[in-house]
Amino acid sequence: MFWQLGILLVPAFFVTVLPPPLALTAVLLFGLLMWLAARLGFLSLARGCARLMIGAVFGLGFSLGRALPEWWGILMAIVAIIGGLACVSKWERRLGLVTDPVKGPSAWGGSEPQLTPEGEPIRVFNHGEIAMGGPTYCDYLFPDGVLLQGLGSSAVFSDDGRYFAAPVPSRQSWGLVLLDRQKRRVYRCENSEFWELDTLDLNGLSGRHSPLVDNSARQGQLDELLQTANVVDLVAVVDLWLEPGWYPAHVPQTFERRSADGLQCLRGELSLPTTFRDLPQPLEPLSSPRYTVSINEQPSGLTMAADTPVIWSTDQRALVCQAQEQSGHPRDDRYWLWHVDSGWRALPSPWVKSDAEPSFYWHELLSLDEQHVHIASYLDYPRPSSGRYGYRLESIHSDTEIQAGHNAEGRMQVAEFQLTRMSIAMPLDSLGRRGDSFIETQPMLGGVRAHLVWLADSHDGLGAYRCEIGDWKLPGRWLLDHRVSDCGRYLALLPFTDSMPLATRAVVVDVEHRRLWEGPDMWTARVLDFRDGCLSLAVVAGALDEGLESSALQRFNIPAPPIGSDPAFFHPNGRSRLFYDTVELQVTDSQLYRVAPWRQVDRPQVANADGDFIQPAPDHQDAAWLFGSETEYADSWVRPDTPRLGGYLLTASGCALSDLAPSMVWSADSRYLALTRMATDATELCGNYRGWQLLLLDVQEHTLRVHSQWLGNRPLFEGFDEKYVHVRCFERDWEAEDDDDDDDDQGSLRAFALDLLLKLPAEQLICQDGFWLRASQTHLAPAWRALTLPSVDYFERRSL
Template identity: 75%
Template sequence: MPAFFVTLLPLHLALSVVLFFGLLMGLAARLGWLSIGRGCARLMIGAVFGLGFSLGRALPEWWGILVAIVSIIGGLACVSAWERRLGLVVVSVKGPSAWGGNEPLLTPEGEPIRVFNHSEIAMGGPTYCDYLFPDGVLLQGLGSSAVFSSDGRYFAAPVPSRQNWGLVVLDRQQRQLYRCADSELWELDTFDLDVLRGRHSPLVDDSVRETRLGELLQTASVSNLVPVADLWLEPDGYPENIPHTFERHSADGLQRLQGNISLPSTFRDLAQPLEPLRSPRYTVSINGQPSDLLMAADAPLVWSTDQRALACLAQEHASQADGDQYWLWHVDDGWRVLPAPWVKSATEPSFYWHELLSLEANHVRIGSYLDYPRPSSGRYGYRLDSIHSDTETQAGHDAQGRVQVAEFKLTRTAIVMPLDSRGRRGDSYLETQPMQGGVCAQLAWLADNSAGLGGYRCQIGDWHLPGSWLLDHRVSDCGRYLALLPFEDSTTVTTHAVIADVQERRLLPGPAMWVERILDFRDGRLSLAVIAGRLGQDLESSALQRFNIPAPQPGSDPSFFHACEQSRLFYNTVDLQVTGSQLHRVAPWRLVDRAQVANADGDFILPAPGHQDAAWLFGSETEYADSWVRAQTPRLGGCLLTASGCALVDLAPSMIWSADGRYLALTCMATDVTEVCGSYRGWQLLLLDVQEHTLRVHSQWLGNRPVFERFDDEQLHVRCFERDWEAEGADDPGSIQSFSLDLLLQLPAEQLVCQDGFWLRSSQVNLAPLWRALTLPAIDYFQPESL
């Protein structure tokens, strides 16, 4: 705008405008209005262009062009020189990155700063860490982009957050900490005596921000750092009211264990300076007799049945490196350390212990548990994730296919260690959870095979089970059964599972398969992680091909299970059902009698009315494809095969047959759609004609999470919802859309192509060999007469 108007002015007035803006720049700089001065500089640049254009108009032909170019270049040089002289030029200096790596490691005086406890606010996001200054000031959870003021008095750092970032300024002289909420500074660049400069999110615009120190300190909340030992901390930066002593008495009151807090002389030199306050340790004495032991106030401890001895978890005061060990104290013999209660094998299930359960005259019982080896993608995967806490698990489906969630508890055990144990493998034995009648099974080590896997003798009360067994086991929820895996001589997997029926005192062997681990045992159904084959590293897993190298027959060469760089093992979940005196394999699919919802789980067969046809959907999973249950999340990527031979891929579970069994309405969820109302996903309606072998795709996008209500001779009714996931207790009844069958049949029809007995889309003919190779048991039921 200044260039346009100045161009229209006479030459003397145009020159006056340029000089006027130059004077305004000088006046603003003198008064300290730097931002106004920079704004005048921008206006002066426009006026210089206008003066150049005015000179060009005043002179004839090419002289005007030459003079205009020279005057503009010279004028811009003068403006730049004037800005620098007035101090209006902002030197662009980028400070440390918010993603870490360049945190200040020295104070302005040259003393070292400890920077530790790095973490991220999200995966791959900005980092935060702790700063320990040489004078003992400890600041926790600050951003990595930190700077000192030019005079060294102040230290500033952002506070990363998923929502609103904060800002912290430390007054090093007064030991005062100022916290400013809702700061726009992600990265700090420079800190002059009175101005802090930085930038907003580099992920968005990396735009420059600046704030005056005085204004910042006036609006921020201030706290005085408090001395704690040789540290200076925020008032709420450490645990307060730590008990300085605790006592544990025997049941008869005759024995008394007392703990008195033990704090180091200096905190600064510790790897975690606040660890003695967050997890204090106490020196131990019994009946007034001191010991050389340290223990936590909540450490496991148990008195003997005669109250004359105790076992606890503690460590020697002089030997911090050894960590906690189990110790035994007796009123007559004093203290002695106990060996490790269990000698683990690397190839056995993850096995951990901690709690002390009881102390008898000759042995101590220590609580322990086995890990939960959940497949990495729900009921299948290419690894078994080792979970070490109680969690949620899938326990069935409702009528519309929703996952029913139940609590999963880890397999609890008890290590029974003799008090005269020397810490050798086999000195201790294992007790299972209590079974029917309160009896516990005992697993005692016999020997290890060549793969390092232990074989154990199993005894349930006075019932000695024949043979040897692996450590992995599971007591059924009813307590009547104990699931075991037979010990093999030369492999880490076994050839079948066995159930011990305590009530009938008999063993129920399962069908032959390569069993890696026991997963769960509830409602009479035993779930196993079974190795079905291998998938080449150069192949992508799909529902049609989870593996391309089938596992050998059980009992054959075990080298198939050795580590291999060219392929990876495929783990599948197999369920075995206890029925009377038999243990039989459960089909991996469900026979349903109604339309399934979009978040329906698992393989299922939906018969057509009158059993004229059937649709088998398998392989659908959430877009996350992980081991979490995610009961409310829609499934996608499923494969469909009808009894009439139509084979389609990339479908969602929502489907319904027409009343006459000729048409099958299907759904598909596309996760890469961006043009639909700004969403990143979209749902499509498809219509399959199983008689003419044609497929129609509706051009109109459906709403979220469609579920079919009815499909009569005239209309198709589908209910869609506001959200794409099914929130528990949310008020989202959805709305019904109706589609005329006549209008649907007017859509362009894609003729399916017959290949090897399957009717495929022309773009998916290459999948015919994979369809032909399917050997799942559900294939046997794709005959109308069997339905």
């Protein structure tokens, strides 16, 4: 860029100081040099002279402006520059230095060649993007069976139709592919300059580089590109021509599955179609080959994949596998039973779903006995959206990470969450009706499994099930949702209540002592987890009217009705949305009791502390309750290292603030509370995307002070004595997993003098409905008044 700027400025400066006649001579001289260089074939030199001539034209205009008086000089300068630039442009075109570009297909797709030069159709499919919204790639299937995969959308043919060229999009370094259609030979060039191709003729390949940046022209001689490329000859595979390495070259021709006693043998022989070209995915017969199946040399009329599990019965005289009839679609596999006496028989779908029940799938065969085939399955994980709060249940169908506790400073402890595994026991004589099969839970103590046997459906589609654990038939009817505790001793169940879309409580089955523990009444939607004796449930606590903004201060404005009320509250109405909360029940030897949704801490919390907590004052006459803080993303992902923000604070003395981070500390005399806030729009103020502020709350005078300087990253308070507030700030705004290492980010300690903080301007809080609020937040007083206070001594004294 500086070089290009210099080419313009240097001649402009020197020509400006010349008198107008000499300045005009300089312009003409550069024009003559352009003509001479072009005639001798030095086109690059001629283009360089054109840049010098442009600078000289500006110099000529400035020279005229200096020589002529007042406005005449300005007018003549403008006329000379505009006219001179027009002459330079026309002279460049006259000499052939500039031509109107012929733009080819876009790298972003939509204009891929659909016909060969001979007019035959090209099949273009399997489109994709190298990044979200980035250049596209696709596969090209030519009429003669040549298949090229993963090429860019900007593709061209040569003028004589012999060559086909296309770039290879990449996140790092692009490539270029040339196809010799006569010899069926592919040239792969390590050339990252061509993003879009325009023409391919006797002069070579022309195109452009990086259309989103400079769209600069690129050219390459065809013979040079071919000589420096990696060359491969295409290989005939059935009716396709493929590049070696772009298809499975070694597909097993046969496979065998023998019974344990060796008396029965299932054999598969590779079955390939006579043509690949007409298939939706031409290479699918090679990437996912199918095999015709025979058993004991008797044809079955079925096909299956080589890696399909085959489950033999305990007496080795029967088997179950997934297969399909030879005329079927590869995705139409179903379960088939073979018996030595009766041959092959198709089995129905193992389970008839109800949309009102938890979502689950099945696939893997586990075992086969004389009466049932057992198929592995699982229940989804219905996590409330947006962290611990949400207005829907996210159906997660994979093992994931969850929060499983906190350390003393509030850091989230992460544990692996595994979906609730179970199995479907399908009778071999099943007719595919709802209730033919039953559910087996995960093994519990002694390896015993609970059986859930379908009885009937409610009008909402919820199934009622009988639960049997060995010879113990549990009283009552139950929903399908369940969870075995990590210790195997307990089974969590939800009772079925006719005409109710939700359970009204949770029940824990003590398998060891054959007892049932009932939890407190609550509208229970799903079972979430059961570990360390703690049962997690998703419950409906209320509903929020549409149009109202959700916050931790007001997640719902319509409380859930009492148990036994009209179930219409839980049906979608378009006027409000149900609010799902997470409730934990602790199992003891005598009962289930509800765990408080907050924890009490004895030290300042880190900036990325998770969850709600109460931090008592040193004299235990006051306490600070922080709740509702989330990461700036406010999503359901586990982000243990990310700072929290946007929290709400309530002291037992009645001070109510919002938009705070978890880092706080009480003064030694319990009068002051040092607080922090993280702003995510602090660029103009502190030069960073995030900015941290120090605040000082006086709980006696009910005043709030905000420090004028910005803190460092991720503040952590280490003390607040009679004179100073001590806070440690770090280099990074997130806490890496290896921050305990000596060589990692240990931060730096800062001390703020209390007497200087007290000299800052103080904002007087206003008492509204018994809460001390900032003047701009007095409208939130009703929401604070409706808040349910923690059941601890500090806040119970306040409520009195």
